Amino acid sequence: MRLFALKGTEALGASIAAALGHPPDAHEERDFEDGEHKARPLVSVRGQAxxxxxxxDGMAGASANDKLVKLLFFIAACRExxxxxxxxxxxxxxYARKDRQTKSRDPVTTRYVAQLFEAVGTDCLITLEVHxxxxxxxxxxxxxxHLESRQLFVPVIRRRADGLPVTVFSPxxxxxxxxxxxxxxxxxxxxTEVGFGFMEKRRSRGVVSGDLFAGDVEDRVVFIVDDMISTGGTILRAASAxxxxxxxxxxxxxxxGLFRAGIEPFVDSPDLEGVVVTDTVAAAGQQAGRFPGNMLEVVSCGPMIAETIRRLETGEPLSGLLGMED
Incomplete structure (x- = not known):
């Protein structure tokens, strides 16, 4: 088996490697003056899984496009x-957010990205909490x-609720x-029984609307759950409600926790007591200083990914990790 963590994902790669007991394998990444780049394994991959x-995620010095192409080329080099x-x-x-056409001549980027992975010979793709x-x-x-974040969040909710009645809420x-x-x-x-609620939200041409609110939240600890936090506007709207x-x-x-430009109202809002994300992207840890006190908590998905790899290697059932019943 070979395990590689490309640039920008080294911290999570180290977490996975530590939990797996298999150090990351050596590879090279080079960027050229004209914006092109190359990446290659520095160890033999012949006959290896x-x-x-x-x-x-896009980051300083590397857009989502750059990272996608580098990953595709690296996969192709391993197959080669x-x-x-x-x-x-x-x-x-x-590109998982654009999964259907809502306007005339819209792209369906989720499908296009899938075709790119298939074209370079990807055998399996593992991800966490897609849109x-x-x-x-x-x-x-x-x-x-598809790995589920809920097994990471349940212990956090138990601790943060501190014995008070809980409502899980969709924004x-x-x-x-x-x-x-x-x-x-x-x-x-x-x-024990847990409350549930949700809000209506419609977005068209950048304008958000929808006033429907369902669920009992009075005198309860509310946990608003979403797949991502970019600027935080959707969650903040629900928190205020x-x-x-x-x-x-x-x-x-x-x-x-993408935490893009414009996150300031979310960070500064008195309506939110705490924010919990995983370490799927480097920004989750790098942006911690923007949050006051202990407002931000980052839980690691590395051990869960490591366990997935271990079960793939040993042929053990994956259903428990994928949130499915046998």
């Missing part, structure tokens, strides 16, 4: 040099494994299923 870790299989571990999958799970599953023809209709599954996982863990309806405390949970 190769795992390549790379999150596709005799790897028996190549698994792409893409904890944050770029639209059904669209993701239907876009790919190679094997895919929009698209995340209702994600919130319901977290609610069920939490109820199974603590053995929950506070107006008497929520005692409000926390935000998201797998991907």
């Amino acid at each position: 190769v795992y390549v870790v790379h999150a596709l 040099n005799g790897a028996s299989s190549v698994t792409a571990i893409v904890p944050y999958l770029a 639209n799970f059904a669209a993701f599953q239907n876009a790919f023809r190679c094997r895919t494994l 929009d209709g698209g995340g209702v299923k994600r919130a319901q599954l977290l609610k069920e996982a939490l109820e199974s863990e603590i053995g 929950c506070r107006e309806r008497g929520a005692k405390r409000v926390f935000a949970l998201a797998a991907h």
Whole structure:
């Protein structure tokens, strides 16, 4: 087995490697003056099962496009040099938000990205908490494994709730299923009923609307769950609505802490007591200083990804990690 972590995902790669007990294998990455780049393994991959870790979030000096192309080329190089299989571990999958046509002549980028991975010979793609799970599953023809963040968040909720009644809340209709599954996982863990709620949200040409609010939040600890936090506007809108309806405390949970420009109102809002994200992208840890006190908590998905790799290597069932029943 070979494990590579490309530039920008080294910290998560180290976490996976430590949990797996397999140090990252050596590779080279070079950037050229004209913007081109190359990456190659520095160890033999012939006959090996190769795992390549790379999150596709844009960052300073490397756009999502740059990182996607580098990953694709690296996968192709491994196949070119005799790897028996190549698994792409893409904890944050770029272009997953545009999964259907909503305007005339819209692209369907989720499907296009899937075709690119398939074209270079990817055998399996592992990701965490995609924007639209059904669209993701239907876009790919190679094997895919979708890891769930709820097993990482349940212990956090138990600790943060401090024995008070809890409501799990979706900030929009698209995340209702994600919130319901977290609610069920939490109820199974603590053995008591957990509240549920959601807000209506419609976005057209950059304008957000929708006033429908469902769920009991009064005198409860509310955990608003989403797949990502970019500028935080969607979650902040829901947090304010929950506070107006008497929520005692409000926390935000998201797998991907992107924390883009414009995050300041989210960070400074008195409506949010805490924010919990995973380390799928480097920004989650790098931006911690922008949050006051202990407002931001980052939980690692490295051990969960490592366990997925271990089970793939040993042939053990994956259903528990994927949030599925046997």
